Amino acid sequence: MSDFFQSIDFFCRNILSLENFAARATPGEMHKKLNDILNAYREMAGLSTALEYGFFSLSDEVPAIHRELCLVRCDGDSTRLLFHPDWRGHYSVCSMVRRSAVILHLIDRMGRCPPAMQGGFICELGDNGGFPTVAFSSRSEKACLVPDPDFFESHGYDLLRRDIEAQFVPWHLRRREVFWRGSTTGVRRFAPPPPDASDDFRWLQRLALCQAARQSPLRAHYDIGVTGIVHIDEPHLQARIKAADFLRPPVPRLEFMRHKGVIVVDGHANAWSALFAAFLMGVCVFKVESEHGYRQWYYSQLQPFVHYVPVAADLSDLDAALLWLREHDREARAIGETGRAFARAITFEATLDDSAARIKQWLPDANFWHRG
Structure with missing residues (x-):
């Protein structure tokens, strides 16, 4: 090798x-x-x-x-x-x-x-x-x-697999907050508000995710933020993202394993490594529906509530998914274990x-x- x-x-x-x-x-x-x-x-x-x-x-x-x-x-x-x-x-x-x-x-x-x-x-x-x-x-x-x-x-993520095996975090030691980190990649749904208009982050799915978590009555149970502003050149939009307190420091990938629930959401297309890595770590994946129907080579083998918890593209059921995770710990753990077994069985x-x-x-x- x-x-x-x-x-x-x-x-x-x-x-x-x-x-x-x-x-x-x-x-x-x-x-x-x-x-x-x-x-x-x-x-x-x-x-x-x-x-x-x-x-x-x-x-x-x-x-x-x-x-x-x-x-x-x-x-x-x-x-x-x-x-x-x-x-x-x-x-x-x-x-x-x-x-x-x-x-x-x-x-x-x-x-x-x-x-x-x-x-x-x-x-x-x-x-x-x-x-x-x-x-x-x-x-x-x-x-x-x-x-x-x-x-x-x-x-086939060989080094990541070995690092996960060496540092694997048992389920009972993981945090219950639902976690996500990523940059501001993605396809704009519509033209962002001009400088003199009120804030509305629904124009980019990843920013809409941050906004949904901040405005949720369950916001204390989310750990969600963007690690960098990319492909957004407008100064007023950059300023708004910073003012909204969406920015968070980058987190090493293995730190994702310290959480029971991890969100996977598209950028420009599927975030290539995000879902596979989450499966390897045995987290309960919250897979946000791809707005444009993007798929990777193994997606046809995946089943909702077997390999992941589905979340609507408009995030309307995000809080419901979080509550399900908190109230169904045994089932969430089983989903994480099934996803992990699935990914580990895929060889290069x-x-x-x-x-x-x-x-x-x-x-x-x-x-x-x-x-x-």
């Missing part, structure tokens, strides 16, 4: 180091740099499939375009991953290439089982998730969901094998599948 971490560290570190270079590089120079790193990584990681990075505009291929889509073209034992050709500005091709590491491994596993791949498919490397593509998190019912980069780069190698097989099964019926 040390070889895995050594190789993925090499890949991520070297790809991200190209950010400044990318700002001035020509397409040819960028192509060479990316493929030099890819070839070295292939050898370190033991990937047998011939792989190449390149650039290609998807404007003629798909009905709606954004720059976080990658076109994967397979030709027998070789595959090309093609990114958006304009990598300057807000879009970071280096971040997208880093996220493609899990796709490289899935392609390699797909190539081990006949028949040989011929054709291509679209992969969503960002958070949009609106197309029937291969994706880490998606709101499209026809998407083919695969493990996210957090799961992959951590080798089996997940990648299953995902590679799932892509091959999905491709013939995919809207974006183009046979060569």
Whole structure:
């Protein structure tokens, strides 16, 4: 396993180091740099499939375009991953290439089982998730969901699993407050109030969560706050968040395990590691409904009140969920234990094998599948 971490560290570190270079590089120079790193990584990681990075505009291929889509073209034992050709500005091709590491491994596993791949498919490397593509998190019912980069780069959260086992907090020693920490990521529901209007934080789900907890008659039983203001540039909105006393200091992830109830809520899409980590820690998860229907690869196996306590997207039943937790300690503990057993049974190698097989099964019926 040390070889895995050594190789993925090499890949991520070297790809991200190209950010400044990318700002001035020509397409040819960028192509060479990316493929030099890819070839070295292939050898370190033991990937047998011939792989190449390149650039290609998807404007003629798909009905709606954004720059976080990658076109994967397979030709027998070789595959090309093609990114958006304009990598300057807000879009970071280096971040997208880093996220493609899990796709490289899935392609390699797909190539081990006949028949040989011929054709291509679209992969969503960002958070949009609106197309029937291969994706880490998606709101499209026809998407083919695969493990996210957090799961992959951590080798299935290997270190977190070991830390949890070493420092596991028994249920009877955990606090009864319902806990959440996170940043202000998310999709704005509507335009925020202007500077001269009254405060209303419902425009962002995570801020609405903070507001609901502060205004609740049960507020003493919540420990909820944002650890940082991101993607909110307006000074008056930043000032309001601070004035509302929503800010809280960051908390190490293992500290979440000191609580019986932990909330999981979307940011821009599913918070990749949040739910899986909460399951591993054996907490009773309060899973806030995804407003836009985002799902990850294992969500289809989850059942409400078996693996988690459901909370409506508008948070109208948040207090009821908290009261249920306080009045049903035995049942809440059982939910935590079931979630923990579920997550612990998910292994890295089996997940990648299953995902590679799932892509091959999905491709013939995919809207974006183009046979060569």
